[in-house]
Amino acid sequence: MASFFTILLLVVAAIAANIVFAIYPKVPLAFYEIIAGVLLSLVPLFNNFHLEPEVFMLVIIAPLMFNDGQNTDMHRLRKNINSTLSLAVVLALVTILAGGVLTHVLWGTLPLALCFALAAIVTPTDAVAVTSITSGIEVPEHVMGALENESLFNDASGIVAMDLALTAFSTGEFSLAKGTEHFLVVFLGGIAVGAILGLIIVIIRVLFQRKTLDTIAVILPFSLLTPFIVYLTAEHFGFSGILAVVAAGIIHGIQGKQLRLTSTQTQVVTKTTWETATNLLNGFVFVLLGASIPSVLNDLSTTEIHNLPLLILTAACLYLLMAVMRFLWCMLNLISLPSKETRFKDSIIMALSGVHGTITLSMAFSLPLVVAGHAFPFRSAIILIAGIIILLSMIVPTFTLPFLLPNKRVPYSADEFSDQLVKMVNFAIDQLRRSNDHSGALPGVIEVLNSQKNQxxxxxxxxxxxxxxxxxxxxxxxxxxxxxxxxxxxxxxxxxxxxxxxxxxxxxxxxxxxxxxxxxxxxxxxxxxxxxxxxxxxxxxxxxxxxxxxxxxxxxxxxxxxxxxxxxxxxxxxxxxxxxxxxxxxxxxxxxxxxxxxxxxxxxxxxxxxxxxxxxxxxxxxxxxxxxxxxxxxxxxxxxxxxxxxxxxxxxxxxxxxxxxxxxxxxxxxxxxxxxxxxxxTHSEATSEAENELFLMAFQFEYSYVQNISQDKDLSSELIDELHKKISMDQMVYMQSGN
Structure with a gap:
């Protein structure tokens, strides 16, 4: 029962944050979710709340990474694969080495192995957090694409590096050759397992389709279970579960043409369910971050509290180091950028957009409580530093990027869409009145059509x-x-x-x-x-x-x-x-x-x-x-x-x-x-048939209206596409529910 109420409160907190964001959208949604989490920590159920890293990675991170993988633009990924690997692997490893050395210089009492573990924790970036921070500004497409592709793979780099550092700390031994071998096995093995399982799952779904078993009751649960199956399988064999779910998601994206042959209703329901689930899970991440802050502060030892200024300084220096290295990586042309004229500006944007979030948080809480029979030293301090870096990486671009980038151009306003929607429905109704003789069925049809207006x-x-x-x-x-x-x-x-x-x-x-x-x-x-x-x-x-x-x-x-x-x-x-x-x-x-x-x-x-x-x-x-x-x-x-x-x-x-x-x-x-x-x-059968005929005519009239106004140069193509989508969705809902 406690688990049920925990999930319920998380959902309520995420919904409340979204409501406040809808009322006052100037502040990024992630900040509202963090504040909701802090307030949630006041509830007795969340007193001394500690995140379970295994559950967090499986239940939250795996579905999010799978969805990111299946929504990845494969053409862009294939075109920029060299830049992606340069950022996600090479830059990540170099940053971990430099960050570990800097941490050891600033905080000499922290063992060197734990310094590298801390650097590995704070290195991975989060494209979801970037999207939340930059929702109101126009980020260059090539920069946003590089950030998204980087976040798909640098998680594994950080996780493997942290495991190696913790192993060295617990055993006192470290071999560069064995470490490199372990890294390659975990990295490449995760991709291989994910690709194989993803391909098998796609084949099964296509088989379901051919056997007419592609119903919502079959496909939707099958799709939702996929990331959990892939993650657990990869982790069981000692490979990266995160990379496995990303690879499986990418395979689903590649095979998208075959999967589109499933029924329209199944596609719509599955896509909508995934969108809702990912939005909710992303909200959980930052709510949990806010809920964890009080417990982390309470867990600080007396020595760590006295060293609080040093912890804050270490966090700030690590964040600054990562930003500088990202800037230099771009300026030294170690990733491909489309134009030399904008290289400096693009480098600054890349440096500021290295936002940290889900993986950093989960890795920090995955630190063991006990090592060799003793309490894990500096655990709360490391988690606190990771939390400060997450907040810094979100606050800095929130205030700086709007000065470097223009506001996002909105192709059409909500009022403009609503106005055209009302005109479209009114046009269809007027045409029905002029062209039909089903006087008994027409009022009911008009009533339903008016619901399209959302007024x-x-x-x-x-x-x-x-x-x-x-x-x-x-x-x-x-x-x-x-x-x-x-x-x-x-x-x-x-x-x-x-x-x-x-x-x-x-x-x-x-x-x-x-x-x-x-x-x-x-x-x-x-x-x-x-x-x-x-x-x-x-x-x-x-x-x-x-x-x-x-x-x-x-x-x-x-x-x-x-x-x-x-x-x-x-x-x-x-x-x-x-x-x-x-x-x-x-x-x-x-x-x-x-x-x-x-x-x-x-x-x-x-x-x-x-x-x-x-x-x-x-x-x-x-x-x-x-x-x-x-x-x-x-x-x-x-x-x-x-x-x-x-x-x-x-x-x-x-x-x-x-x-x-x-x-x-x-x-x-x-x-x-x-x-x-x-x-x-009770409507007669004749009336029902007449209503069906009128609805089909109405949808055709709506398509005609949109076709006519598409010639208007003052209306954006995005608005025309949205009206077409609205008609198609309404027509599909009517056909599915009415027949």
């Missing part, structure tokens, strides 16, 4: 929404009256339906507080019927008196007569009174529902009829206008069905007639309300 109802003008709602209520009430006058439905059913739809519409657009009060009243009617009935009748009578006075003051004689006539015909519709109330109170008149627009302020109180299940005994008006209530006669159900269909068609026709570019969003809100109200009605 919130909160942006709609609430005043205009309520005005439109009142107008559509008038349309529906007029439809009911017309059907009663034409003898299509009986009057009692029509008035009952009218009361029900008024209650529904008013309740649907109430504020949360008003809805709470409404349900509280219903609760009272259900459990305290006598008290609630007395209170309701008192309010009911007061409302009638106000309306009577208003009718007299405004000379509404004809409406007064309708009021009186309707009451005499339907006087049993009001709530039952006690015998005393019947004796003491004069007879009050009920305004017909169709004439209830005189006083909107008091209309809701008078016309409010509670749902049947909550009504006092003896009064069961219908809340739903579809004839779904218990105990309703077949005639009533049939009448409600006719009324519902006629009102729905008439309202949608009215909305189509009044819809303009200025009120589309408000009309969409009203249309959504009527579609939801009718959503429980």
């Amino acid at each position: 919130s109802q909160k942006n709609a003008n609430s005043k205009l929404v309520h005005q439109l709602l009142q107008q559509t209520e008038n349309v529906e009430q007029a439809t009911v009256t017309e059907m009663i006058d034409n003898g299509e439905v009986e009057a009692p059913f029509g008035w009952q339906y009218s009361r029900a739809i008024i209650f529904q519409s008013q309740f649907a657009f109430l504020s949360p507080w008003a809805k709470f009060k409404m349900w509280f009243k219903m609760f009272g009617f259900r459990f305290f019927p006598k008290i609630s009935r007395k209170h309701f009748n008192k309010s009911f009578q007061q409302t009638r008196q106000v309306k009577m006075k208003w009718l007299k003051d405004h000379g509404q004689a004809e409406k007064f007569n309708d009021y009186q006539k309707f009451y005499l015909e339907h006087k049993d519709d009001r709530l039952p009174q006690t015998e005393k109330e019947k004796t003491d109170q004069p007879k009050q008149l009920a305004l017909p529902v169709t004439k209830a627009k005189l006083l909107p302020a008091v209309q809701v109180t008078e016309q409010l009829q509670l749902p049947g299940s909550l009504q006092p005994r003896g009064h069961r008006p219908s809340r739903r206008p579809r004839g779904q209530q218990r105990g309703m006669s077949p005639e009533a159900k049939k009448a409600f069905s006719r009324l519902s269909q006629a009102g729905y068609d008439r309202v949608n026709g009215y909305l189509d007639a009044i819809e303009t570019d200025d009120n589309r969003q408000e009309v969409d809100v009203i249309r959504h309300y009527y579609n939801v109200r009718r959503s429980r009605m």
Whole structure:
């Protein structure tokens, strides 16, 4: 259970950091995650938290490196393989040697073997951290490519060098020949094992595809398990598990054309799952770094605390040494750069972009607790130095690179995309209205298409929404009256339906507080019927008196007569009174529902009829206008069905007639309300087929719109591509879920 809550808190911390970053993106996400980790250390579960390096490498690092491998541009890697090996192997080893010597000079009490171990820990770079730091600036493509390729392989260099240094420290012996041999075996063996296993896994996936077994339930777990299988296999044989998962990932990238033949849904789900998993795991890395800082400080011995200034100086000097060596490596043309004119600037960028992160952290915590039966000396101090270097490597480029590089050019803004998306959907809807005769299926299709816009109802003008709602209520009430006058439905059913739809519409657009009060009243009617009935009748009578006075003051004689006539015909519709109330109170008149627009302020109180299940005994008006209530006669159900269909068609026709570019969003809100109200009605097979046809037509109209605007030179090609991607994704989701 403790492990479950640990993972849960890590997820919560990562999500919280992403929320803050979305609100204030000027600070790199990694810093928010570190701060979230520090706050997380205050939770009792994370008190004295210590990272398990084996679990960290297997569960977090292996999937991240595998995903980096399968997303590697193989053409660029093959073209720059010499530069990659120069940075990841030669420069890494030279830096470890120079860093070990510098550490021994600055901190003479630290054994020489541990000096080299510390240098090996802080040497590997992290492309993910670089991406986080440089998310808002335009890093030259060749520089970013070199950094990404370097981070794929220099991890193994650091890990092997650290193992050799620790072996020398524990045994007191070191052989350059044996060390070199061990390095080559681990390095090349990891690549070989990863390539072989990766190729086998690709063949198995292709076989699944040919045997039509490439379903999500098979491919997705298979893909997620791949890095763990490869890592554990390589480590079992004594090779580099990190290089093995990178090589397996690269093989997957090379064989990408074959793997793309899997089903579209499987591809999308697998890609999305990997993106989500890697984002979450990257967040875990920096959250764990923040959570580990307090425990590292607590573990410092008295001697190490006194030497804290020396530890900080050592960390700063090591960081400066690595930056200088990266700068000189580029200036001495030991890696290929595209232009001599920009060599100096590129060298500075390469030096500042040597950001450290995941591997450095995991290697630091992988230091053993005990050596030869004694506590491992200087362990907390080495971890502290590694943590300081990680923070320095992130802070320095955050403040310096924006002065050297321009801000990242955004090909299109979010508002521009949203504007074109709305226009695209509106174009498709307008074309459907002009070219189809499926009037019954069209409203539902329009409702779904409007969801493509990703617009919130909160942006709609609430005043205009309520005005439109009142107008559509008038349309529906007029439809009911017309059907009663034409003898299509009986009057009692029509008035009952009218009361029900008024209650529904008013309740649907109430504020949360008003809805709470409404349900509280219903609760009272259900459990305290006598008290609630007395209170309701008192309010009911007061409302009638106000309306009577208003009718007299405004000379509404004809409406007064309708009021009186309707009451005499339907006087049993009001709530039952006690015998005393019947004796003491004069007879009050009920305004017909169709004439209830005189006083909107008091209309809701008078016309409010509670749902049947909550009504006092003896009064069961219908809340739903579809004839779904218990105990309703077949005639009533049939009448409600006719009324519902006629009102729905008439309202949608009215909305189509009044819809303009200025009120589309408000009309969409009203249309959504009527579609939801009718959503429980069973659609016929013919209607479903008509909807499918309309959706296919709509997607074609959207493609046509994007094709037309692609000729506009003011719109970027990235925006056009994103709109195409949006249509393709929506079409795929509809086809997968609808069929």
